[in-house]
Amino acid sequence: MSETIQAGGGQQAAIEAALLVLERMGLSPADLLSAPAQRPVPPTFAEYVPVVASAVSAGTRRAYGSYWNRVVEQWGDRRLDEPTPSDIRQLMAHIKAHVVPRRNARGGRSAQEHLVAALRCLYRRAVDDGLITEAANPARKVDKPRRLPSTRRAVPDTRRWSGRSAGSCHPPPAPPAGQVPGGPRAGP
Numbered sequence: 237m238s239e240t241i242q243a244g245g246g247q248q249a250a251i252e253a254a255l256l257v258l259e260r261m262g263l264s265p266a267d268l269l270s271a272p273a274q275r276p277v278p279p280t281f282a283e284y285v286p287v288v289a290s291a292v293s294a295g296t297r298r299a300y301g302s303y304w305n306r307v308v309e310q311w312g313d314r315r316l317d318e319p320t321p322s323d324i325r326q327l328m329a330h331i332k333a334h335v336v337p338r339r340n341a342r343g344g345r346s347a348q349e350h351l352v353a354a355l356r357c358l359y360r361r362a363v364d365d366g367l368i369t370e371a372a373n374p375a376r377k378v379d380k381p382r383r384l385p386s387t388r389r390a391v392p393d394t395r396r397w398s399g400r401s402a403g404s405c406h407p408p409p410a411p412p413a414g415q416v417p418g419g420p421r422a423g424p
Contacts, residue, residue, distance in 0.1 A: 277315070303347075306327075307354070
């Protein structure tokens with residue numbers, strides 16, 4: 237049948253094939269248009285975030301909880317199917333502008349990345365629960381910001397303590413009074 241659709245007849249042949257299938261099923265095109273929607277009305281973010289937060293692991297809740305709280309602050313009364321990818325990008329800009337500055341800050345990029353990950357987790361649960369379709373998931377259509385190269389570098393040889401053990405950042409303690417370094421322990 238796919239050969240018939242692709243060869244010369246194109247769209248008309250596909251329409252005729254679809255009508256034939258509908259006729260064999262006892263349906264008309266009008267039946268398809270008048271079919272009621274089976275999907276329930278999605279809840280608001282304020283209603284659904286606690287459901288997701290209680291369903292995920294403690295680690296996921298710890299990582300995404302603050303971002304879900306921000307989503308509820310901004311979009312609490314909106315239904316899950318209302319935000320668009322543009323709305324998510326605007327929320328990312330808002331999060332970046334109001335990020336808490338830290339010594340190792342990356343200009344809000346990590347906060348934006350975590351927001352997108354938190355929204356993807358939330359919407360993945362909504363798809364699994366049948367509240368929205370995968371195609372209606374706006375978080376899937378938003379790219380995470382690229383990570384900047386790491387600022388971490390190895391400690392130069394001139395700054396390392398030559399007599400220390402691996403993992404220690406301080407020189408070894410002096411031996412107790414009366415004990416020879418490396419000798420037998422004094423004690424009872």
